[in-house]
Amino acid sequence: MSEGQRTITVNGRSYAWPGQPVVVVCIDGSQPEYIDQAIAAGRMPYLEKALAAGTSRLADCVLPAFTNPNNISIVTGVPPRVHGISGNFFFDPDSGEEIMMNEPHLLRAETIFSAFAAEGAKIAIVTAKDKLRRLLGHGLSFGESGHICFSSEKADSVTPAENGISGVLELVGQPLPSVYSAELSEFVFAAGVKLLAGQRPDLMYLSTTDYVQHKHGPGTPVANDFYAMMDGYLDKLDALGATLAMTADHGMNDKFGPGGEPDVIYLQDVLDEWLGTGAARVILPITDPYVVHHGALGSFATAYLPAGCDVAGLTERLRALEGMELVLGKSEGCARFELPEDRLGDLILVSGKHKVLGTSVSRHDLSALEEPLRSHGGLSEQRVPLLLNRPTPGLEEGRALRNFDAFDLALNYAR
Numbered sequence: 001m002s003e004g005q006r007t008i009t010v011n012g013r014s015y016a017w018p019g020q021p022v023v024v025v026c027i028d029g030s031q032p033e034y035i036d037q038a039i040a041a042g043r044m045p046y047l048e049k050a051l052a053a054g055t056s057r058l059a060d061c062v063l064p065a066f067t068n069p070n071n072i073s074i075v076t077g078v079p080p081r082v083h084g085i086s087g088n089f090f091f092d093p094d095s096g097e098e099i100m101m102n103e104p105h106l107l108r109a110e111t112i113f114s115a116f117a118a119e120g121a122k123i124a125i126v127t128a129k130d131k132l133r134r135l136l137g138h139g140l141s142f143g144e145s146g147h148i149c150f151s152s153e154k155a156d157s158v159t160p161a162e163n164g165i166s167g168v169l170e171l172v173g174q175p176l177p178s179v180y181s182a183e184l185s186e187f188v189f190a191a192g193v194k195l196l197a198g199q200r201p202d203l204m205y206l207s208t209t210d211y212v213q214h215k216h217g218p219g220t221p222v223a224n225d226f227y228a229m230m231d232g233y234l235d236k237l238d239a240l241g242a243t244l245a246m247t248a249d250h251g252m253n254d255k256f257g258p259g260g261e262p263d264v265i266y267l268q269d270v271l272d273e274w275l276g277t278g279a280a281r282v283i284l285p286i287t288d289p290y291v292v293h294h295g296a297l298g299s300f301a302t303a304y305l306p307a308g309c310d311v312a313g314l315t316e317r318l319r320a321l322e323g324m325e326l327v328l329g330k331s332e333g334c335a336r337f338e339l340p341e342d343r344l345g346d347l348i349l350v351s352g353k354h355k356v357l358g359t360s361v362s363r364h365d366l367s368a369l370e371e372p373l374r375s376h377g378g379l380s381e382q383r384v385p386l387l388l389n390r391p392t393p394g395l396e397e398g399r400a401l402r403n404f405d406a407f408d409l410a411l412n413y414a415r
Contacts, residue, residue, distance in 0.1 A: 029210025031251030037219035038227035046235035059386040059401035064300035070249035073404040079338035084108035087285025104138040114139025124201035128209035152187035189233035245410040251381035268359035297356040299378030302345035323355030353380035390414035
């Protein structure tokens, strides 16, 4: 950031006004190996060249390593303890209901977009999944403002009043993609190129879906095809003059046993056996409308315990379960992972690299899983790429980076 440069302060962090369009891309489910292996296979020639002159670093995502808390961390520049979005799904103790964390009223912090928009910046947001759209666009006005926010999932039903745009299918020149397809993400990139060329927003955010990563590991033909597609669009965004920053909301790992079956600890069944049926309540924050991807099985859970429970004794028993990596009390877990205490249960549980956590066997329909389960949520999915097509000469080499530093690097350091 140059001395005297115009800055905007958002959630206690200062960001320089962009001199050219800044495009931040969240590649859902992308651990660094996906990009490394696609480059090694010669499938991402643009990115290989761009990173040679730009910035290639590793960063940590926030835990739980799920879509909503990480996307919202990226666009607010702060962890869930500040912005309040602690998962895709949570238990609301005020209403006694389990609900999706899709509603803007659950957000406790301003987005970088709304702060810049208030000062006259033009914003464009395209997300694959509609579950994120209203959270990402919170605080933006549409209609005559010039701001745009829509999902490729619902690209056939956009309106100027709701999304700041109409005729998206005609603009992009692609049919409405299936929500369970690689094309859902390709539509995001194709739309981003059209919007950058035509609307020239100051800040753009593109967020994909992890449909491919849930099914295919790094270096596989399908994964490399997907990253090759992405590379072509990144090249076009660069050619239009954008500063590009690319990161991920979380990584992804195999979560199955030697026979290909999901390797699950069914926590509700365990606690029902130990404490009595329904005495405890297990919440899986991975839960969202797209359970075909993962069967609502991830590596992070929280549990609400009955009054008078021997928490210390129960914690030790849970820690002894094969495949359990961490069992922490609420205060310790929320402090370690920078989470809001009022939106987590009495215990925070994290399973190991190849294990997932479920509720009860009877509550998970895994019939739609076409390949052995790959999922995310835990410490083993925390390391993600943080890449820019520009050098960042002032960035300290040893600085510990988070995925929610993406806008900081793109606005304050990229040259």
